Amino acid sequence: MSASLDSFVHSRRPAVWALAERCAARLAGMPLPQLMLDANRWASEALAVGRLLDGDAVVFGGCDALAAEAAGAAVDWSAQRCTPVTAWSAELAVSARWRSLLAAVARVAAQRPAVATFVLLPGPARFSRLVLGRADEQALQAAKPLLTRLLEQVCDTRPTAVLLRKGPSLEVAASASAPPDALLRILSTLRNIARHFDVPLGFAVSDLVPQTRALIAQSRPELALWLGESAGPPPAIEELIEAFAAAEIVGLALDVEADGDMPAQWHGALASLDEDRWFINAHVEVNEAADLVRIRARVPKLRAAATGAPAPTAAAGGSTAHTASADPLVAVRRL
Amino acid sequence: MHSEWQVGVDVGGTFTDLFATDADGRCVVTKTPTTHYDLSVGFMRGVKQLAREAGGNPRKFLSSVRSLRYSTTVGTNALIEHSGPKLGLITTAGFEDTIFIGRSRSWADGLGWSEGRDLARIRKPTPLINRDMVVGINERIDCAGRVVAPLDPDNVRDKLQWLVDRGAQGFVVALLWSFANPRHEREIRRIIESEYPEDYLGSSAVILSSDVSPKSGEYARTMTATVNAYIHGLMSDEIAKLGNELREQGFARPLTLVHNTGGSKKASRTRAILTHNAGPVAGLYGAATLGRATGDADIVFTDMGGTSFDIGLIEEGVIRSHDFIPVVDRWRTNIPAIEVKSIGAGGGSIAWINPLLGNALEIGPQSAGSMPGPACYDQGGEKPTVTDADVVLGIYNADNYLGGQMRLDVELARRAIERHVAHPLGIDVMEAAWRIRRLVNARMGHEVFNEVALKGHDPRQFVILACGGAGGAHACGFAEYAGARRILMPPQASVFGAFGASTMPIREIWEQSRALQLFDWAHHRYLEDLESFNAVVRELRARALQDLRLEDYADEQIQFQLELEMRYGSQYKLTRVEWRDLLLGSAEAPKALCDEFTRRYAQIYSPEATFASGGINIESFCLTATVKAAPPSMRRMEGAAGDPAAGAPATRPVYYGPGVGYRDTPVWAWESLRPGRQIEGPAIIESPNTTYFVEPGWRWSTDPHGIGILECTHHD
Known part of the structure; x- marks a missing residue:
């Protein structure tokens, strides 16, 4: 296990990571698609968001359209809509945003090796639907060489880990579920590639549907982060433990808004498990309108709840009262 | 774990190979895919695997390693990727275009045979130094080392400033005839170091051609110094990083690098250019060790890895061939590298x-x-x-x-x-x-045949040593095309470069160009001024002793071998001849040396090719200093117990071509083939690190050292 992954898994409970690229764009004062064209700025703002939230990781690639664009799909960034390719090519488009992503990740990984840097990629089925419009076996086979090339390029930047997103697509409604055998073969190839670079490959799972449970059980990923359910109540902790039992290292996301006994319950449930394998993270999806001040205030309370320590005071945890600015982001910057 | 281990590591294009042997002769081997993005990742991964094979954890294993010899491709990769620093070249005024003009067909150097013939598409390679980073200094020294035009320090400072203002990150100084008199080159270095001392940010490495390569031929000498300077910084950083990682993991001794000249030295006392293509040279030295064990004196060493097929020769038990103008990437140099031919034919x-x-x-x-x-x-x-x-x-x-x-x-x-x-x-x-x-078998076989035949030998009289991860599976195939009827397959074949690296002695070669006429045909006179010869040898010997004393070796531990590059008068190509006495000790000695040259020349080119009427000249001296060490020995294995033919192997179907189709082929485990056991082909032998394929018409037997001996049983 690399030092940065070890630090992410073991240092603090919960390990806070944020899908905060939209927030980073807000910090930079520009739309996200524009930020994605400036690797240096992207890297700087991603690190800044991490510091603002007192997080434990920097996350890149939260937008699936990025990988789809690199594979040749047309992306309407204003509407966040992907149009699958009409003329198939086995060559990568090597879009400017993709190059920028690689440069930004490489910059953070090289200059801040102690910071855990995660890159999200769409999983094979999601990727195939975005790029080709479908995810049957033939489409998966056609999409495989492109996804392997993208993964190779990402691994070459030496991030802490690469996570394949497993869950409902934001842009494309899931059609027929992808055949598990074809998926398993592709995942095996992707894992071989990541292993060559010594980069763990895992899943970032939102919405634990039955197919995903089966995939986890059969593919036995090196790392799996459960990010929560997009709708409905989260499964019980015991159910989550069972669903992810086949993964080598598992992070279960505690809602950053979780209060009451829930944080302590979760930590209690995991206390009897191998602490090298199981940890709790707090997953935060921070968009442009998020109240960063409030989120930042929640983090130390979550950590206190995890350790049983008294909750920090308002002053220690940060307060919205120290500035009269209408923009909470500005308020956070002044902290 | 109390044994002291000797470890060899060889980075190849596809796999990084590791070999370790302890004082009891126990061997452990492992392979791991080469991680080109960062060679140290594969290196450390391999070390950890090796430690596990040896039965311990990495820290305990590394703390018990007595020597770790490493043949690396860091420098070669930097050349191929053009990732070196921006250099400035300081040369004699009027000769600024030397490296751009090149020499004869140097624009095709480093290309394969098919690319080299594609005249419509060949382009000169991108220079390592841009034209605007080359400056000429007003100075001149003649071929005898006399100063014709003195050096002007102000002129040097002006040109230096020009280079610094354009971003030079290092300097190469290569003046005409500097090997005869290095005074001006050393003065330029002194000026640079006084203008930009080490505590300045502008301080940079200054590489002198007279230090790196004191031999005649300004193009090759300049390129040798340039290539060395180009890869020097990168290699220094990478090796330092690797050294730190090893120290953190418990390795307390200095890292040793394998040289393409046939020796090894501490990384801190190695010139970067000497590491190019060191892996195959290490394999060749391993072949010499093996040949001593089997009693074979004429060996064709072959290594079929994932990326390339390497061929080297051992003639009469000696590694004799030296490529006088080795090409490093696309650049002609004049380092005394051992010649190992390489073609792009590997498992990958x-x-x-x-x-x-x-x-x-x-x-x-x-x-x-x-x-x-x-x-x-x-x-x-x-x-x-x-x-x-x-x-x-x-x-x-x-x-x-x-x-x-x-x-x-x-x-x-x-x-x-x-x-x-x-x-x-x-x-x-x-x-x-x-x-x-x-x-692929035919291509490799023809290359082996050519390599042996063009050096004046009959390939049928040579035994093939088949190494490399893919060598065992293809040896019978290419041996037939080469005309060989006997093949050796050592147990460590798949990591033979690493095995060879672990056997490499501490050695350095010291060269000096000095033209001497040994025999004057017109006057039928041999060299009379013996001191003109002996002074060169003494100077080289003194430099070698000083160098190895700095590595804490006593003078008594060092042995010397002198070779001379000689030719008939008005000839172009040089022939290397050994002179065992080092010095010319008597008036008869020059004639004895001439006779030795004639004998060697006749051996290579035939007696009819000799022509003493051209006179005989010495062009360069080459002194090899080696630290004496007991030659590595090979462990003997216990013989097969019971019936050597016993043991029913598994079988699997193998396809033998359209005329034959599939045949069930016996599959043996390597460990079961103890000395004394013989099997007839077809057969497959599986070991943990490679597969040996005994084709129909070949017989396998295992010798007391565990080396597989394949003999061709069918007749033409």
Whole structure:
């Protein structure tokens, strides 16, 4: 296990990571698609968001359209809509945003090796639907060489880990579920590639549907982060433990808004498990309108709840009262 | 773990090989894919695997390692990737274009034979130093070392400032005839160091051609210094980083680097350019060690790895061949490198159809490398390789590749061959795989034949030593094309470069160009001024002793060997001759040396080619200083107990070509073939790190050292 992954898994409970690229764009004062064209700025703002939230990781690639664009799909960034390719090519488009992503990740990984840097990629089925419009076996086979090339390029930047997103697509409604055998073969190839670079490959799972449970059980990923359910109540902790039992290292996301006994319950449930394998993270999806001040205030309370320590005071945890600015982001910057 | 280990590490294009032996002769080996993005990752991964094989943890293992010899490709990679620093070249005024003009056909140097003939497309390589970073200094020294025009320090400072203002990150100083008198080069270095002392940010490395390569030939000398300077900084950083990682893991001794000149030295006292192509040279030295054990004096060393097929010769027990003008990447140099020929034919070589040659099947030189690797590695590779063909043919066990470290996907291999070879040629997959294998065997066999024959030997009198991860599977195939009838296959064949590295002595070669006429035909006179010869030898000897004393070796531990580069008058090519006495001790000595030259020349070119009427000249002195050490020995194995023919092996079907089809072929475990056991081909022998394929018409036996001996039993 690399030092940065070890630090992410073991240092603090919960390990806070944020899908905060939209927030980073807000910090930079520009739309996200524009930020994605400036690797240096992207890297700087991603690190800044991490510091603002007192997080434990920097996350890149939260937008699936990025990988789809690199594979040749047309992306309407204003509407966040992907149009699958009409003329198939086995060559990568090597879009400017993709190059920028690689440069930004490489910059953070090289200059801040102690910071855990995660890159999200769409999983094979999601990727195939975005790029080709479908995810049957033939489409998966056609999409495989492109996804392997993208993964190779990402691994070459030496991030802490690469996570394949497993869950409902934001842009494309899931059609027929992808055949598990074809998926398993592709995942095996992707894992071989990541292993060559010594980069763990895992899943970032939102919405634990039955197919995903089966995939986890059969593919036995090196790392799996459960990010929560997009709708409905989260499964019980015991159910989550069972669903992810086949993964080598598992992070279960505690809602950053979780209060009451829930944080302590979760930590209690995991206390009897191998602490090298199981940890709790707090997953935060921070968009442009998020109240960063409030989120930042929640983090130390979550950590206190995890350790049983008294909750920090308002002053220690940060307060919205120290500035009269209408923009909470500005308020956070002044902290 | 109390044993002291000797470890060799060899980075190849596809795999990084590691070999360790302890004081009791116990050996452990391992292979791991080369991680080109950062060679130290594969290196440390391999060390950890080696430690596990040795039965301990990495820290305990490394703390018990007595020597760690490393042959690296860091420098070579930097040249290929053009990732070196911006250098400035300081040369004699009027000769600023020397490195851009090159010498004769130097624009084709480093290219394969087919690329070298494609005159319409050949382009000179991108220079390592841009034209605007070359400055000429007003100075001149003549061929005798006399100063014709003195050096002007102000002129030097002006030109230096020019280079610094344009971003020079290092300096190469290469003046005409500096090997005869280095005074001006050293003065320029002094000026640079006084203008930019080490505590300044502008301080940079200054490489003198008279230090790196004090030999005649301004183009090769300048390029030798330039290449050395180009890779110096990168190598220094990488080796320092690796050294730190090793120290953190418990390795307390200095890292030793293997040289392409046939020795090894501490990394801190190694010139970067001497590490280029050191791996195959290490293998050649390992072959010499093995030859002493088996009693074979004439050996063709072959190493079929993942990317290339290397060939070296051992003649009469001696590694004799020196490539006088070795090419490093695309650049002619004059380092005294051992010649090991290399062609792009390895397990990862890609099979493809050449439309320009009527859809002919070709193999390489492109390689799938370690990433993505052959299609069957399931790392995203889609092009068929030689390994894919061997898997499809049934020669490799897909479930037990690399001792079970990897599982090969036969279906991916079949699909790749079908799509890229079988379908375009209109044949089935099995025949396509068989043709791929036959073609690569033929290419390798012909190269072996040529290499031996062109050096004046009969290939049928040489034994082939088959090494490399893929060597065992192809040796019988290419041996037939080479005309060889006997093959040696050592147990450490798959990591032979690493084995060879672990045997390399501490050694350095000291050279000096000094033209002396040894025999004057017109006056029938031999050299009379013996001191003109002896002074050069003494000077080289003093430099060698001083260097090795700094490595804490006593003078008594050092032995010397002198070779001379000689030629007949008005000849171009040089012939290297050994002079065992070091000095010319009597008036008869020059004649004895001439006789030795004549004998050697006749051996290479035939007695009819000698012509003393041209006179005989010495051009360069080459003194090799070696620290004495007991020659490495090879452990003997216990013989087979009971009936040598006992033990029912497994079988698997192997495809032998369209005329023969499939045959069930016995599969033996290497460990079961103890000394005394013989098996007739066809047979497959599986060891943890490689597969040996005994083709029909060959017989395998195991010698007391565990070396497989293959003998051809069929007659032409």
